[in-house]
Amino acid sequence: MRLHLLLTAGLVAALAGPLVAQSTHSGTDKFAQLGTELPTPNTYRTASGAPGADYWQQRADYNIKVTLNDDNQSITGSEDITYTNLSPDKLTYLWLQLDANIYAPNSMTASTQNAELKDKMSVQALEYIARTGFDGSFKIDDVRMKGGKNLPYTVNYTMMRIDLPQPLAPKQSVTFSVKWHYNINDHLKLGGRSGYELFPEDKNVLYEIAQFYPRMAVYDDVNGWQHKQFLGGGEFTLPFGDYRVAITAPADHIVGATGTLQNPDQVLTATQRKRLEEAKKAKKPVVIVTQAEATQAEKNRAKNTKTWVYSAKNVRDFAWASSRKFIWDAMGIEIEGKPVMAMSYYPKEANPLWGQYSTESVAHTLKVYSRMTVPYQYPVAISVHGNIGGMEYPMLCFNGYRPEKDGTYSAGTKYGLISVVIHEVGHNFFPMIVNSDERQWTWMDEGLNTFMQYLTEQEWERNYPSRRGEPRQIVDYMRADKNVQNPIMVNSESVLQLGNNAYGKPATALNILRETVMGRELFDYAFKEYARRWAYKHPTPADFFRTMEDASGVDLDWFWRGWFYTTDRTDLAIEGVQWYKVDSKNPEVENARRRQELNAAPQSLSQQRNLQDIKKTLVDDEKPGLKDFYNSYDPLATTEADKAAYQKYYASLSPKEQEILNKGLNFYQVNFRNIGGLVMPVVVQMTFEDGSKEVVNIPAEIWRKNNEQVTKVFVTEKPVASFTLDPFLQTADTDLSNNAFPRQLAPSRFELFQQQQRPATNPMQRNVSSQQPQRNNGTGTTGGGN
Template sequence: MRLITLVLLSLSISVLHAQSHNPGSNHANRFEELDYLLQSPSEYRTASGAPGPKYWQQRADYNIAVELDEPNNRITGTETITYFNNSPDVLSYVWLQLDENFHNPQADVNRDNTGKMQDRMTNQQLDALEPWRRLDGYGINLTRVVNAAGKALKYTIVKTMMRIDLPEALKPGQQFVFTIDWNYKVPDKLTRYGRGGYEYFAEDDNNLYSIAQFYPRMAVYSDFKGWQHLQFRSGAEFALNFGNFNLKITVPADHVVAATGECLNYKEMMTAKEYERWQSAQTAKDIVEIVTLDEALKKSKTKSSEKKTWIFKADNVRDVAFNTSRRLVWDAMPVFVEGKKVMCMSYYGKEAYPIYRKYSTKATAHTIKTYSKYTIPYPYPVAQSVEAAIGMEYPMLAMNPGRAAPDGSYTEAAKYSCIGVTIHEVGHNFFPMIVNSDERQWWWMDEGLNTFCQFLTEREFDADYPSTRGPAHLITDYMRLPKNELEPIMTKGDAVSKVGSNAYAKAATGLNILRETILGRELFDFGFQEYAKRWAFKHPTPADLFRTLEDATGVDLDWFWRGWYFGTDPVDIAIDSVKVFKVDDALTPTPGGVAVYNDINRLRNKDDKSIQFYVDADTTLRDFYYYNRGADAAYTIEQANKQKDDAYKADIDKDNLAKWKDKYFYELQFSNKGGLVMPIILEWTFKDGTKQVDKIPVTVWLLNEEKVSKVFIKDKEVASVKLDPNRETADVNEANGQWPVKEMPTKFSLFRQTTTGFTGPGAGQTVAPPTNAMQRAKQKNP
């Protein structure tokens, strides 16, 4: 990812260091203002982080008609694009994205991969050495590119990008209308990786089609970047314009289609019974099956030779996609956001029915409501979830995993994969489908912000939801990696080596730390919502986010952006020493109890009476794992404590004995071993068993970023001190944050050799072992 401002590229190293650091000093580095790293304020983007009085963005409207050739797995399409030049610039050419060309054998991603030979190689490993060998015939084919008058346009294809040279310059305020016809061979998405493609189900000889990035799309031209024409490498995703879409999809007549937008001809596409159910779903209090499982199973056994054309309309969206198959169950229920109805719908095959029927649509509804609370009200009329084996997002349409075992049981992991990924992908409607950042350049701006909101939504689904991204302590393994395995969050998308840890988890965790620890919930929520309001249906940059949060909260956060987003230093604050003083005697402390950890979000959510957890409001969401949490993986936690007493003596002014004789003075020396400054949070455990928490602002490090000393005056004798008791600052070394010092045990697990089966009930009878705890419970209680 390129840094936000081009000014950086022209600065020499010496000038950069002179501007950004205080070499050789222990202060004035980490708290320096960020401004030189951000683009300069302008009439387009203000210093407050809001759109400026002359803010502009381009727009593209599309009329698209596509047809699926099911026997040959081919898409044929035509589109007419109306491109509006709202910029102050004269354009002599325009750029489009041909993302399906990522499957072309000549695409960079199919040629620049790395690999090594091993002593034992599988066919899949050999294929991966030169992916282009399996891609002959793939990629997009353009058959016509003409202007509104039907005259051929000159164009140049540069791998996954396409430049059209305009016959006349496109001036500010003008629009350009042109038509493109194209076709391509649909890839098997599980063997030729891609967000779009088909999945084949051999048991009923049917495909599920996930058709995405399927049409030539206008690239973004912006005030901060100009043309965004970075190549699509299948990783960092998309930068797109808003516009109005009309989409016609021709498929076999027995298919069900889920697509971006509102369907304008449901009545013609459905049977009379299905349409009746659709109408009843509009006011239903619970899920209604539009197409039942029995009906989907019957359709999967026969294939219609007829075709139907589904018509969808989507206004003010940045993209469209669709799924289609004859083997799908379809259910729906409404949810209301500020009085406006949103139809939440799910589509899934029989293998996903046990999980999806219970969770998908309700997780979708919960997501829409919760994200709307923390950002802006959901503006679209529908929100859809399709079980399609992978997680991917499009406006009003999410593709998610969620399959059960053949006997209908499922693992705890499968349950939470369905719920969590559905929340995540449906949540993408807000970031980046509405707050429309440039994913190709700043991957974290959509994934990190969305993962943060996913965390909030999971924890309001169930207070004890096992969220894996968001809690600060879960990012520490990543942050303690060697520096050569890390990169700043502010790194160009495709240059990030551990995307899940960096762009998703670390970026989301940073926002959670801001909310729970640095700003507090009230301030943060106000600032975050202000950002969403300002940049809804616009193109924000990181600078707009950083500046808006500071502008709305009134708190200088440059130190945090610099350390957490621009740097790779971890948090590692150590208690170097504790000196204890009393007026007339020496104090020898003894160790106290260890604080019980419960992450800060869970604690506060349980205390927040305004939150009604979804699993409490709707008890049908409770299943085996609700009452048996962690049944698939029980963990044992062992901690060996070694305690060491330190005694310190000091003289105190005897004249003030009466004033101070009952006080305890604790002088603590802290060091910043990790490099990333953070507030110092201390939990004091007194000898009478009571506890107290002190929170020292991050500015304690302002004049010395390496070591600080602070004295605390207590009314009671202290037994122990612990840094960051709720593990909310992502400190990578808890062992050096305790007094008296406690050794942190190194653990290992001892496994015994297992067999492939087990002896079941009945003499000599061997049956397959259960693959999940739900199956085990059924065997014990048939």
């Protein structure tokens, strides 16, 4: 830092008002209000972000019957759909989603799929590319008015239009029936959000079934019919309704599903029903179907079937799982006085990990999300284990992660399980309750949910190793080449890096809003208000943006624009610091300071060499008579006249000026530059010469008149040794090397590796000696490993 003296006239100016740097705009104003980017408010959706007086949404109620064929992994089904038109429009046709049609050989997904051949290819990879020998698309057998004549329909890839015999008027309903069948995909070979897993050791199959029925598309005030094709990326947009679903499966299967079981006496044993009743008031999970019972069921093949009937009220979708391998545990909790059952279904291969953590994770998630958003209203929440890594549906989700065959597991596997359960159960709130359009805006469910997942993980245990949410975790993505990035506000099917774009970046943005921009109190109130306003409704991005501002009183247009509409990054820099002190005019103080500066000044190279080379000087050694007054004069000596003049000057100052003068204040002019383009709050830590520190948080509005460079003056009583930007890594700054003044080296890392490495083992496995962790035998409450 360079030292300058601020003259006395400057003191008067400082008292009169703050020092303000001249500032101008260059390029686009990053603080311009969001105008054309957001739709015009209307009576359906207000300028405040709340549903309007005329808000409406459609309704679809289902009565479904399906049969699972365990011999050839197929499903046959029929459904009655009652569709209620609550819009102000007459509808001449209806659109349904046929999501399984991505597995048709001629699907748009297959024909537009990018693929690359390598020197070595697995059979599974080739099968996925070629889609040979498998057709998992819907085969529509019949569409008709319920009990009446056939209805004409047209299948357009993953969408089906049904032409009505007469227009469906506002406030009117129509009931029609569909019959269909399809083959279930092998998830290990073809992937997807639904499918089956074959266990070669015992030749049993575990089914995780979703998108198994033709489903109504959304018709709303924003898009009309939302019938954008499903290509495999953008997920699902669905209306609310009531479901009654009868699932016929092998008699030795356990079936879990969305909703509540309507016929427990027909499908559960007396012992299972007793255990289920005990679980309602248990403090830890109670096993309903034990591991021993599931292992015994694996050895047989029932020839007959059972039909499990489930009912669900006011949900947007339905999913289920079925297997004779299932262990089943449950535990009752209360959400604002309302009982909820947290449950898990999993094969023995998942123990001891799942018995220890799955249901507890379900319960923990419901409690935290309910406190931060809206109370969970459904009667049950279920976690099912199979090889589908993570997928969500109302009241039920599919989750991955299982231990090694010896029952041990790594920390990554343990926390991976807890995190995926939190994430997928959390989707009950976003988008199953706050029902956003996933086909258009993945971030509205994945981003908001990942943010809530981060908060929930941090309440699981201190310093939980969350993968996303902390600003520093998004830095690598944000500083990457912009050619491999999209703005968050990009359609789901067009996103280049879905995990970073739709999960990590919006979750980080919300965390920064909560911690750095708004503060927890304002953010939490506004976020909860958004969930409350749009629970069981269909919000859009504009509704979220407007509600967050409306409920907090914070103008966030600059934030939405930068984080959601651009690929700008945070890179704020300190370009220079100038240090000023007030000239006190006190000769004793100022002369002592100047003498100290002179003594501290380094000798020049010439001066150093002259001491060595010039042994004598004329005046000092040869002719001292040449000396006069100035050879003994000390310009920094304080005289009585100097003191008298200072006293007269001091007496002329006002009390306020005397106070400032006495404090000996330090004035630091700090020059900041916005290199990355993303305007953000300026968080500055000053470290003083005595080692103490002070953090100053400057709102992002400091950039409002010049988006690229600003100057700020800091006034301190103690001298500052250094300035540091973003000391707690809370703004996702992508270049820390320019964050300190004086400059400090930012450490990086490189890794040495061996060409051939020994097979990895987890620490639990390495440290187990003669006593191996045992898989839970299912005879009591579920337990976990070491």
